[in-house]
Amino acid sequence: MRVPTQWLRFASAAALVLGGAMAAQAQEIKLWTLNFANDSANQAFQSIIKQFQDANPGVTVKVENRGVDEHKSALRVAAGSDQGPDIFFSWAGLGLGGEFVKSGLALPMDKYYAEYKWDDRFLPVALTFSKQYPGGQFGVPYTFHGEAIYYNKALFQKAGITSEPKTYDELVAAAEKLAKAGIPAFTFGGTVNWHVMRLMDEILETECGAEKHDALMTMKASWAEEPCATKAFDELHRWTSKYFLKPFMGIDQSQSFNLFLAGRAAMMLEGDWLVGQLKGANRLADFAVFPFPTGGKRLYGFAEYNYISSKSKNPDVAARFLDYLESTPVQQAHLGDFGTISVNKDVKYTSTEPLEVAWRAIFGGYDGTFVNGDQAFPLNVTTEYWRIINQVATDSLDPKAAAGELQKFIANSK
Amino acid sequence: MNGFARAFRQPGLDRVDPILVILWVALIVVAIVWIAPFVFIVFTSLKANSTVMGSSAFAPPTSLEWRNFAGAWARGRFSTTVFNSAVITTIKVPLGLLISAMAAYALSRIRLPAGRAIFLLVLFGTMLPFQVMLAPLFTLVNSFGLINTKVGIILPYLAFGVPYQVFILHGFFGEVPKELSEAALVDGASHFTIFRRIFLPISLPVLAALLILDFVATWNEFAMALVILQDNSTWTLPLGLMSFQSQFQSDYGQLNAAIVMTVLPATIVYLIFQRYFVSGLTSGAIKE
């Protein structure tokens, strides 16, 4: 049966238009991220996505928020199936995020870095994490965080502490003064494991110095043979037995924050995101912050990245969204929502809020960072690291034996 | 209450036995302790967070914070999780019972090659803790592309429901007089017809009991759902509660409201269909 050619041409043109329209309508990208404790981040995403969708008709961005552990589990599962996200949030450290990159689940983004000129846009210290894997540049910086000690001004005053500790010994002395005034120095949430770990990481940096600390975390040095490692566990034990608000092992870190707000302890080792939480609780005026006095030149901090999945069907759209998210106007408009500073280096800071000013000074005062332990180690070593820290913290492992235990596990796992 | 008139007396005797009275009082005390968790949860669910942190734990709420429920409902995505739980349970429970009944009939009333071996294989499944197979189950369902789908969770649920139900029904069907089915067979009825027309109707009480037990077990299932339903839009009620707990542990009022809402459906079903629970349990026991 002969079909007139005009019909054919019309039909194929219609099919193309329809198909193209449907393809355009079918452009959905899924973004998997955390349910941030700082709710302003969650809300910022909603409004940014809306603006992006308005500016890019035919594209929908779907966000899925999860708690920290669930997000990690979901990523592992998605890695083995076709049901994964197009963009996923991950911590940029070699250990935690590295697992996915090393098994080929993150897309190398060199062409997008060239297209959008990202190398010129981001803070160098945040950018370094994209280059730590062979095979290209992976991921786009999302936030850069530092962690420091927040303290309750009234409680410090009550204990007679007149100046912020600048050395480790001064910090210990301050804790002593607080103890004498009947105030626990720190509050921590033990159930989440990574909270108490932060103190351990800081003590390690203090006792071992930058190079040895790195060697220990990359497992090139032996924990059993470095005396500073044992000293660090000893110090950790001193803090947990004398200066922690008890009980701490059975509560999580959001409960410890409630206790901190209620003035049950003087200090909390937290990240810059806490400023947003304090703002949400209307308590900015009662607290101040100073960096943990490790005596070194590195700030305790880490970067969070957004990676494009190598299984994504719309990587170009995903890249476009990430570019939008990290663009100067968007970052400027949402300053303070994701973290105290933006990874975008062209953003201008005008806030005079004392805590935010303090953080900018902190960030400016260091030229390097060391990451949280659980981002440096592979997963199974992290689990053991947490177990040993918790055992030392609850007096069930002699601190002198702790480093040896960890090394035994590391040796077995290689 | 009629019970009181003749209560506290030993069988066959007329005087009130003081030991029984003491026993009863002790029981009441234990019962109060037993129900205390529920009371505590309900009270806390109706308090605002600041009240929870400020006032005594067992003080009844002075003003009822119904907002906790609305807040928990939204934050815990209850509309999604309740819907998912309902769909999965409504499909799985009758379907599972049907295939189990068919299998039980076949195994108990028809001579099958390797019938005894198959029955033992199925019986073995009543003892298997599926918790040891979570990871392989995940891999298997994933290989079918069924992760995050209702089909993907229903199939394993069916698989693990088969052993116990087949076991119970096998025992029950075994008791049906041979003459009943023989007469029908002589009349030219197929086994399908006998099953449908004779065995299903007479086993209605047992089926009802198994249905109720399975409904609750499926509704409450957590571990397998944790592994197979990763996308939070597919979550069931137990998953929703666990996620709520891990993220909003310190939002005490809402946390307890979430607990109340999670527990309520099964509680209502139980209060209405109490006797089926009991008969379901005991029919399995007595058949030994």
Add this chain to the structure above:
Amino acid sequence: MSIRISAPTQGLVLLAPALLVYCVFAVYPMLDVAALSFMKWNGLSPNAQFVGLANYVQVFTQDPVFWQAVRNTVLWTVMSVIFPPAIGFALALALNQNIPGRSPLRALFYLPVIIAPIAVATIWRWMYDPFFGLFNATLTALGLQGLIKDWLGDRNVALYAMFIASVWQTVGFSLVLFLAGLQNVSQTLIEASRIDGAGRFEVFRYVTLPALRPSITIVLILSIINSLKAFDIVYGMTGGGPAQSTQMLALWAFTQAMQLGDFGHGAAISVVLLLITISIVIPYLRWSRTHRETNP
């Protein structure tokens, strides 16, 4: 038109759906676990590597948590066989007496059984909250601050604290089974022995207890099997903590495979748990078969 389908074929048709789904989704994963225990696989890459007994060696000699998990699992099982059945038995005896309100009381004790274990975990975790939970608040109100504990954060207490929650949930189960058994004890026998002058305790020892033997056996076996499955409660209350001190075999296997990405290691632990279960179950199956044959 009628075609004679043979009886066995009809039987196979009736049997097929259940058998198929059971074999694919229950039997196959069990075999897969055994196979996986000899491999190294991270769950992500398409290839698994055969490593022989390496996983087992690792589990038995290099896993610092494994033996703790074994101890906890065994302890939990032993406690589950003793306490809930004992309490259930006592309650059943009490509820079997001529006292008012038996039905509502029985309903009340059974209620926790039908609550999702994960909800039980959440309820009790909240009650154990060190600062605002019911227990510590009660102790403080009674002036007993010295007894305050970090119920789920103190490794000496945590496992037992979780177990109490489990008792709350499972007592109703043995209660109902024992009550049914008690109600099947012949009343005429009891009254006859009463008339013969037997006191309360003699009746119990010589009439009731022997008649209850089948019920006791069932409750014990079901308690063992159910306790080996303990997963939801541990996951929801402590996640295995503090410092992996409340870890149980099923949860540790899950953690290794699904959270740490070491499927082979997790499979080896699963096989150990499976073997423990089988070593209890097979003797029981044999015993119950012979028992059933002699006592129809």
